[in-house]
Amino acid sequence: MNFERSRPALCAPAQLRTGDVLLLRHRNELARLYAWLGDSDYDHITLVGRAGCLIELGADGVSEPALAERLADPDLSAAEVRRPQAGGEAAQDTDRIAVLAHALSLRKPVHAGDPLRALGVLAALRERDWPARPSLRRVLHEALRRVAEADAQAMTASEFVYRCLAENPVHGRGGPGWRLPPVPARSLPCPELDEAALWARVEPWLPASRRCDWATASAEAPIGEAGFAVALAQARARLGLIATGAGLLAAGPRVANPKWLRLRELELSPSLPALGALLAN
Template identity: 35%
Template sequence: MKPYIDTTELQAGDILLMRGRSSLSDLIAWFGDSVYSHAAVMCSDTHFVEAAMPRSRMVALDERLRQTDAYHFIEVFRPTADDGNPLDEVQRERLARAASQQVGVDYPVDMLVQLAAVAVVRDRIPEDGCLRWLLRELVDHLICFDPEHMVCSELVYQAMRQAELAPTIVVAARLDQPFPDVDVRELVREWLEARGAGSMGQGQALMPEPVNEEELVGAYHRLRQERRFVAGGFSPHPVPDPNPATILPVDLSTSPQVRRLGRLRLLAEGMNG
């Protein structure tokens, strides 16, 4: 695999996973236990769709490659069919249409707080892979998916699901990324700026439907009856019906239906040889 790939090799449907340079990006990567802080999906061979504030948009890839002050790197992943074969032209076109239909969706700034708490409890605290799988199943029942408000990886997964190409999501091994050295003042500034820019700027948060203790215990017992747990060691556990609202960049990067192609060369890197 080449360390860098040319932009001419990209296709509609390819997934872009990025690492931003801001303090907020560092925190997003940490709570998602990943090196990535942002996700997008190509809707053609030159443009991609991403969730952004105040709402999702279509962006020219060349424009993003010039934003070296905002991104450390951009990597390309290519989805495949269930059998591991490349997507055909019809499937890529279907995915491109689904991605384009996500343009204009509001970005729920306050949802990031809820997603961060969910991710830390679900993916970082438990040592056992089976327990992380169980927590994910329970959390997916508690969080509401609202297609009118989506963050970045949620939007990518939803486009793939609408195109009937949703990748298998697994509970992968922990990376155990160290907590980032965050500039708190800068983080607060970014957060306040983001809240003011979005449609959720008045402090209205998307909250999950209330679930009482009896429902939670019932969900746990149903899962115990329906699933068998693998004892000893770690192996990836497929998530049978993932909730798009809890999809993170790491879920896209570790899916068995997604292949890493390589890293795009930012334009500043190209100018430096």
């Protein structure tokens, strides 16, 4: 099966409808690490909401930012639109209303997921080619610890979007459209990252006792293999992964456990065919 997609043609914001999905790619270091860990061409996913707004999950919970403001973000390099299908057919108005209603029902603060936890979830799901650079290992170690310490109900953006589409009363039919295909691992090397810039993005989400500037963090003793393995095991236990992280995702067509969902699976889902690109670079 060919999992790669060709680039879609450009489309206009006026073509978007409530319940459409946006795949976003940003230029910052944390976004690049998200994409690499998740085997994806994108680092964030969100839904089209109502009245020119998006509806998405962030560090403060579910919010409704303006689409125009998001597209004007100089950090944004690509935005692709996907139009959900149910049972092989385009979503109807009742489907779209149900998606929006379910999204709004998930506004409880307990669901909020911060950027460091999102990084830790991706790290917990990965089983191969860990970066050897000690400073990057330190960032991933902190991200894994964040998963282990966070509320078990906290979500990633991928989990939020999947739940909005697949768990509402209209879409949640249990049909084959939401059985996600196994996604083969990509062999892309870890990108070269400005680790000081990366640390600056994650440091605000560390517990107060572990916050420090990059010079201090990079001067600390490297994280040993045993310490990293403990953090990895604790994060996987918190997510309900039995033993082997991403290996559980590749066993065959499946109904997704939202806690284990990577953006790559939504990116390649036949239930989310491409409509077009709002922004491409």
